[in-house]
Amino acid sequence: MGTTTGKGILFTLPVEELFDAPGIVAEDVVDNAGKLILPQGTHLAWIGAHREHVISRLRNLGILHVRIRREEGLSTERLRSLLGKISPPLRTVNRQAASEAVTAIETAYHEIAVGRNREDLLLPLLRCGKALAGEIGKSPSILFSLLKVKATDEYTFVHSLNVALLAGSLAGILRPGDLPFLKHAISASLLHDLGKALINPAILNKPGKLTAEEYHEVRQHPLIGENLARDSGIAELQILQAIRWHHERWMGGGYPDNLLGGAIPLVARIIAVADVFDALTAERAYKGALPPREALSTIIESSGAHFDPAVSRCLLRSLGLFPPGTLVELSDETIAVVVSSTEGDLIRPTVLLHFDAQGVPFNDVHLVDLRRSSLHIRRGLGHLGKQAV
Ligand SMILES: [Fe+2]
Known part of the structure; x- marks a missing residue:
């Protein structure tokens, strides 16, 4: 075992x-x-x-x-190569679309940071948002993103993409078939932290606790972001509002406007959940990454206070209790990696067999949809590359 x-x-x-x-x-x-x-x-x-x-x-x-x-012996690179052999292919993020989005975010941030904001600066980002919306719109499931952050500086850009993918999935489930809503949710997610381009990076990446002044400065980023987006030619109210209000809280106490419940637009409520989930599961200079299962628990615990309960429930339904990347032990004692969740079925995702009961790695790709198998998950063993001790 x-x-x-x-x-x-x-x-x-x-x-x-x-x-x-x-x-x-x-x-x-x-x-x-x-x-x-x-x-x-x-x-x-x-x-x-x-x-x-x-x-x-x-x-x-x-x-x-x-x-x-x-050794776990299953790096994300190897997993990606295994997933590539699966036929029909498992839905993952189109890597080119993902990389283009990250580059577009990076460019926009850099231009803004050096004072070169202009009216058409965000057009490439909106195009990327449209392309991602097209991908997610086909079937709003949580896509297994294998993009890794290579450097600290890239964090904000990859984070923005991850938030867009997750928010897009949630938007697609909460408002099925509403493509304009999906596009707004994704574009707003790509832009949600734009204001951070003008915040001192030393404060954003500070390992310790922020001083009152530093905290005050960070809290300006939604307002700065909204203004930057407007100056860069974003006219859609839904996008501008989502940038401004993505740190508002369901029961109040958020910033910048201390809005309450339904007064916070749905796109902003979705981004709030996706933003915190991705931040919790990311590794930063000042903190380790939380396994997705624990991040999900944190969101659920704050549901109704910080987060809209309907949106957090949607996240739980889409990720399942064993989010992609979780190592699990099956009822026959084989060890497997969860590769995709099944919307609405929290405990029966699709898994990739990894070790047999004797600890011998599987050489071939064995994908098991647990909804159609007599096997079940006995317990979670942690997350790929981040197992629980
Ligand atoms: Fe933010």
Whole structure:
């Protein structure tokens, strides 16, 4: 059975199966007299040609099982390549559209930061918003974004894209078939933090607590963003309002206008949820990334106070209890990675089998839609690359 550590997945294996796949001895193996037979940290590969000897020695000493750690061995790159082999292809974000959006956001921020705002500056961003809306509009499911932030500076840009994808999915579910609404939600998401282009980056990336003055400055970004967007030729009221009000709270107490409930436009309420969810799951200089499951719990806990309950429920329905990227143990003790959620079915996503019950990695792509399988998820083991200890 697999359990997880920060560095891999632990298996208790019969000694005969020790060498079926690469692994590392997870705990010292000692005989009855306390003599060390296999030290913790031994790579099984080091034993090489002596494997039969080791197996028979362990058996003779009455040691029938050994705790082994196997590396997760599934980087996002490998996962992407595996997903690429799936036919029909699993829906992921169109990488070109995603990269173009990130570049468009980056360009707009840089131009604004150096005082070169102009009337047509945001047109490329709106075009990207339209393209993404076309993608999400086909079927509003949460797309498995594999874009990684390469540098701290990129964070805001990739964050804006992630918020747009998530907000777009939520908008598509909450207002099915309403393409203009979807376009507004996505464009507003791409632009929601535009005002940060004029906030001191040292404050935005400050690892410690902000002073009262610094906090005051950060809180100006929705208003600055709204003005910048208007100056750059954005005329749609829905977009301008969403930029201004994405930090308002359902029960009040948000900024800049301390609005309440339904007075906050739906697009702004959607962005509020997507913004916080993506921020919680991102790794920053001053904090670690929260696994999506925990981020989801945080949103649900604040539902009705900070967030519109209908929007947070929609996020739960779309992500499921095991969001994409979660490592799970199935009822037959295989270990799998969740690759897509199933709207409306919280506990039966589609999974990619990763290790069999003996900890041997699957070489081929085995995709299982748990809605059509007798298998079920026994428990979550953490998130890909970020397992719970
Ligand atoms: Fe913001």
